Amino acid sequence: MKKIIFSIGITTLMAGALLTGCQTAAQKEEAAAEDVEQAKQDLQNARTEADNEAVLVANNEECQAFRNETEARIKVNEARIAELKVKMKKSGKSMDALYADKINALGRKTRI
Template sequence: MKKSIFTFALTAFIIATVLVSCQDTSKKEEQARDNVEDARRDLDDAKKELSDARQAATAEEWKSFRASTDSTIRQNELQIAKMKANMKNKGKSIDAMYAKKIEELEQKNNNIKLQVQAYKNDTNSDWEAFKEEYNRDINELGTAMKNFTVDNK
């Protein structure tokens, strides 16, 4: 009798486990569809956030930025011209390294000028990244021009 009760209990347990673990496939399918829909909503939210982050500069902000950029580039050009004039006026023999450094500074300034001219202020452009890169480049150029006559030897 004990053996038959034990067998019956074991059989009932196995049947209950199988029935509980086997969900209806329509429930699984519905759950998978819900997960896909949630993922799509999350993707749409992420795209919107990216779009907001990459907004183009307003027309007024771009005009102001462009004016200050042109002014800075002109100042750099004048400073480079003064360096070239000082090199000629002092009557020293022109050091090739000095002339090469002036040429490098002039090339960096021209590259920055071309970057600004090539930038298209639209929604596909990353305005903040462009400003950050421009400011970094212009600061490096300014530091190089200040340290131009410093000899580190």
């Protein structure tokens, strides 16, 4: 009698474990769909991050190009100011004060 009860108990436990451990086709399909959605989300996030990095790199390159261009313009303006000061000293006209004020104003603009 003990063997029969023990056999029935073991069989019941095995059947219960088997039934609760198995997923239905619908559950498997739902889990797979969730995995696919998560993978799509991860791919979209990766693309967004890559796009953001590309924009950041492009902005840095544009910024550096702007800085280089601005520095070149400043050097040209400073050279021109120096030429105008030399020319003003040579001319000796009565407009020297006006020219000096304009040249100094241009120099201040360049430094700002």
